[in-house]
Amino acid sequence: xxxxEEPRREQLLNAADRVVSREGPGASMNAIAAEAxxxxxxxxxxxxxxxxxxxxxxxRHTSGLLAAVxxxxxxPLERRERVELVLDTYLAGIEARPQVYRLLTHPxxxxxxxxxxxxxxxxxxxxxxxxxxxxxxxxxxxxxPLLSEAWGRAITGMVLAAGDWWLEAKPCPRAxxxxxxxxxLWGRLAAAAPLxxxxxxxxxxxxxxxxxxE
Amino acid sequence: xxxxEEPRREQLLNAADRVVSREGPGASMNAIAAEAxxxxxxxxxxxxxxxxxxxxxxxRHTSGLLAAVxxxxxxPLERRERVELVLDTYLAGIEARPQVYRLLTHPxxxxxxxxxxxxxxxxxxxxxxxxxxxxxxxxxxxxxPLLSEAWGRAITGMVLAAGDWWLEAKPCPRAxxxxxxxxxLWGRLAAAAPLxxxxxxxxxxxxxxxxxxE
DNA sequence: CCGTCGGTGTTACCGGGGGTAACCCCCCGG
DNA sequence: CCGGGGGGTTACCCCCGGTAACACCGACGG
Numbered sequence: 001x002x003x004x005e006e007p008r009r010e011q012l013l014n015a016a017d018r019v020v021s022r023e024g025p026g027a028s029m030n031a032i033a034a035e036a037x038x039x040x041x042x043x044x045x046x047x048x049x050x051x052x053x054x055x056x057x058x059x060r061h062t063s064g065l066l067a068a069v070x071x072x073x074x075x076p077l078e079r080r081e082r083v084e085l086v087l088d089t090y091l092a093g094i095e096a097r098p099q100v101y102r103l104l105t106h107p108x109x110x111x112x113x114x115x116x117x118x119x120x121x122x123x124x125x126x127x128x129x130x131x132x133x134x135x136x137x138x139x140x141x142x143x144x145p146l147l148s149e150a151w152g153r154a155i156t157g158m159v160l161a162a163g164d165w166w167l168e169a170k171p172c173p174r175a176x177x178x179x180x181x182x183x184x185l186w187g188r189l190a191a192a193a194p195l196x197x198x199x200x201x202x203x204x205x206x207x208x209x210x211x212x213x214e
Numbered sequence: 215x216x217x218x219e220e221p222r223r224e225q226l227l228n229a230a231d232r233v234v235s236r237e238g239p240g241a242s243m244n245a246i247a248a249e250a251x252x253x254x255x256x257x258x259x260x261x262x263x264x265x266x267x268x269x270x271x272x273x274r275h276t277s278g279l280l281a282a283v284x285x286x287x288x289x290p291l292e293r294r295e296r297v298e299l300v301l302d303t304y305l306a307g308i309e310a311r312p313q314v315y316r317l318l319t320h321p322x323x324x325x326x327x328x329x330x331x332x333x334x335x336x337x338x339x340x341x342x343x344x345x346x347x348x349x350x351x352x353x354x355x356x357x358x359p360l361l362s363e364a365w366g367r368a369i370t371g372m373v374l375a376a377g378d379w380w381l382e383a384k385p386c387p388r389a390x391x392x393x394x395x396x397x398x399l400w401g402r403l404a405a406a407a408p409l410x411x412x413x414x415x416x417x418x419x420x421x422x423x424x425x426x427x428e
Numbered sequence: 429c430c431g432t433c434g435g436t437g438t439t440a441c442c443g444g445g446g447g448t449a450a451c452c453c454c455c456c457g458g
Numbered sequence: 459c460c461g462g463g464g465g466g467t468t469a470c471c472c473c474c475g476g477t478a479a480c481a482c483c484g485a486c487g488g
Contacts, residue, residue, distance in 0.1 A: 041439095153379040158372035254446085
């Protein structure tokens with residue numbers, strides 16, 4: 001309707017992509033314009049303002065990651081394997097093109113005020129996807145709406161932070177990281193045996209291994 | 215050593231605090247200087263550059279939150295209750311002074327490049343604290359170093375994202391949110407019964423309730 | 429053939445942000 | 459009397475996002 005194939009726009013987005021891949025987000029409009037061989041006003045004609053350009057840029061790449069996560073969430077596997085598949089999908093994505101996914105996951109915090117910016121738009125979409133999947137697939141009783149939404153956000157933030165660290169430190173292969181995160185989600189932290197409590201405290205704190213069931 | 219009580223500096227930080235509380239991070243140096251009743255160069259004399267000022271500002275508030283989390287992590291409680299206490303401590307903190315904790319948790323993403331910025335410095339300290347506590351308190355076998363560090367990051371990111379959402383949407387009282395997050399950490403997502411799989415797929419995908427034990 | 433319209437492009441500019449150079453002034457100790 | 463060092467200022471630089479005004483060129487209609 002508005003635009004069947006706007007090739008110039010695609011060219012400009014390609015240029016923006018190149019410079020963002022090179023300089024990360026925070027690339028200046030001047031730099032992008034120069035990379036495209038033109039000057040700023042043309043960019044503004046096409047995208048309105050900087051956020052418009054970056055929105056177009058992110059939407060371009062979001063679809064791929066989002067579709068991958070969505071399909072992983074719908075895979076007819078046993079639950080643990082499905083979760084591992086989702087984790088692996090995300091980590092594979094950020095591993096393949098770090099700069100691009102940095103753009104998707106770490107937006108410009110320039111907006112004026114209002115809390116709730118921990119998750120970039122692309123990640124909020126992923127969180128919604130997880131929420132939907134949990135709602136549809138898991139029986140959580142009367143608290144289901146609250147739990148699924150909170151968990152969607154929580155899991156997304158967890159994978160974001162852990163994935164960022166993993167990408168930075170590369171402390172282990174991807175599969176191991178997937179296992180570590182799935183283990184956490186599976187309550188391994190809760191169920192693991194306590195250590196001999198070398199607390200300088202009096203001996204009152206004898207803990208016992210507590211099973212995951214509340 | 216270098217400075218026993220620099221009262222001017224404290225005054226300037228108070229002014230910065232006021233304007234950041236009012237305008238959120240991203241407050242301009244001009245605005246802060248004006249609030250302090252002075253002009254920019256003085257700020258730069260005292261703090262070097264903008265990041266120096268904000269670093270000083272965050273360190274001021276970080277200590278409180280960090281100490282609270284640390285002491286919660288060391289509390290001689292049963293593990294689940296200790297985790298709930300930590301979660302509640304964090305959520306209470308961000309609830310009490312949102313703008314301040316927004317400053318602590320959502321830094322200026324202005325740095326040039328390099329991934330691994332999901333967690334602001336203050337949060338990285340919290341993540342380290344969690345890592346230490348897990349290492350000291352839980353028996354995770356030979357993978358302990360990897361798991362504890364990954365989990366420290368993961369849990370921190372989880373609580374960051376979930377807390378941000380909670381603060382923004384306030385969908386439930388704090389205690390309920392704490393329960394939701396602790397339940398997630400306790401593997402409730404993994405252990406919950408599946409729903410009747412209304413997949414448009416052929417009937418092959420009949421799942422059975424799978425216990426958390428791997 | 430001419431007009432005008434839309435898309436592409438430019439230069440030049442504005443306001444405001446971080447950051448700095450140069451200068452000022454006043455008080456305090458020698 | 460002098461000097462020097464904090465607290466303070468004006469004025470400036472450069473870059474950034476964003477915009478106004480103008481120029482060019484090809485297409486289409488009268």
